[in-house]
Amino acid sequence: MSSFYDILFSVVIAVIIILVGYLIGRLMKYLIEASLKRTGFDNWLKKFTIGRALDKAGYSASEFFALVTSWFLYAFFILLGFEYIFINLNLGYFSSLILTIMKVYLWGLAKVIIIVIPGFILVDSFVGYIYSTSEIREEEIILSPIAEYLRILLYIVIVIFALDRSGMEVQVLESAMSPIIWGLTAVMIIVSVSIIISRMFKSNKSS
Structure with missing residues (x-):
């Protein structure tokens, strides 16, 4: 049985991992959106069906790809934080479940x-x-x-x-x-x- 301090330590580290992931996600969102806008990617993608669909939905191509990237990073670091808690508390089943979600579903959706x-x-x-x-x-x-x-x-x-x-x-x-x-x-x-x-x-x- 894990002690209270082990649980508290694991939760604190997990929160730090999630916060770092949030900051990385925000930074990548800004960098991707700014870079794509400067290259004229928004206007180029409007030549294609997917670009026009994004425009009708109220998103520019740069905003969409920046948002998707940041969401993936948020999800990855949230799952990583929980995986750290489970593996540190010797909860192997939940740890393997998190790894399966990351490898199969998160990476699968990215592919x-x-x-x-x-x-x-x-x-x-x-x-x-x-x-x-x-x-x-x-x-x-x-x-x-x-x-x-x-x-x-x-x-x-x-x-x-x-x-x-x-x-x-x-x-x-x-x-x-x-x-x-x-x-x-x-x-x-x-x-x-x-x-x-x-x-x-x-x-x-x-x-």
Whole structure:
């Protein structure tokens, strides 16, 4: 049984660890936000879907990434403080539980963000390239449903891949997404065919 002084000492050290983590989180938040704003990162990210979504939510890209970084650091140091208490008081089960949360969930969520955000940017760049290949308005109208279908499909693939890399079980999610993907495929085909037929009728009438 741990003595009162052992518990008090452990709690004091844990509080110090959490306070240090809070200060580091605040410092990193300031440095990241200031650095990204100076580089013009906010305006650059607005070219992509994720940047426009953040803007509609009331966040600039620099604010969002600075906040996310600080939240991760806060969570990490809070968990580290509790882990110190448990390991110092020989509470092995709770100590291992904290380490599991840190390794699986906290680091797993970080990996999801690291994969998803660049992945979405690459998808938007690819879809933008598809649009840029259409030289006339009619071609762009026909390409639009195909391009947006590819965008959604690739988003889904990236999210599933990110969740898989994070260590989460994705078999159930893959099974659930299968009918959705087939549905999107059917809608894309119907829309594309209807646009082509509509264009054919208009060209016949004009001739």
